[in-house]
Amino acid sequence: MHKNPLPPAGAAMPIAEALRASAPLGRLAERLRLSNALFAAIAPLLPAGLAPHISAGPVDAEGWSLLCANAAVAAKLRQVVPRLEQRLRESALAVAAIRVKVQPR
Numbered sequence: 001m002h003k004n005p006l007p008p009a010g011a012a013m014p015i016a017e018a019l020r021a022s023a024p025l026g027r028l029a030e031r032l033r034l035s036n037a038l039f040a041a042i043a044p045l046l047p048a049g050l051a052p053h054i055s056a057g058p059v060d061a062e063g064w065s066l067l068c069a070n071a072a073v074a075a076k077l078r079q080v081v082p083r084l085e086q087r088l089r090e091s092a093l094a095v096a097a098i099r100v101k102v103q104p105r
Contacts, residue, residue, distance in 0.1 A: 031058065038056065041091045047080070050076055053069035061096070063096040064098055068101065068102050068103065069103075071102050
């Protein structure tokens with residue numbers, strides 16, 4: 001008989017268990033871990049005044065997004081993207097491209 005890994009409807013499931021039980025959620029968790037690892041690798045290169053206004057965004061086949069609080073931060077960040085991409089290549093975490101997006105908080 002097939003065992004259902006999900007709890008009965010209405011029952012709570014710990015998030016870690018849900019991530020293990022669901023392939024789509026597992027893939028999402030892996031992309032989140034990768035995004036956090038990428039951000040940790042480039043964080044030391046972010047200008048101090050900009051760093052608090054930048055956060056890690058999604059990773060997909062086309063690249064990785066950095067989310068900026070406003071257009072001014074995005075414009076400054078775009079100037080250092082080549083250096084950030086170089087850091088990722090050096091740390092074996094290379095992505096196809098780094099995209100800079102404005103996402104007001």
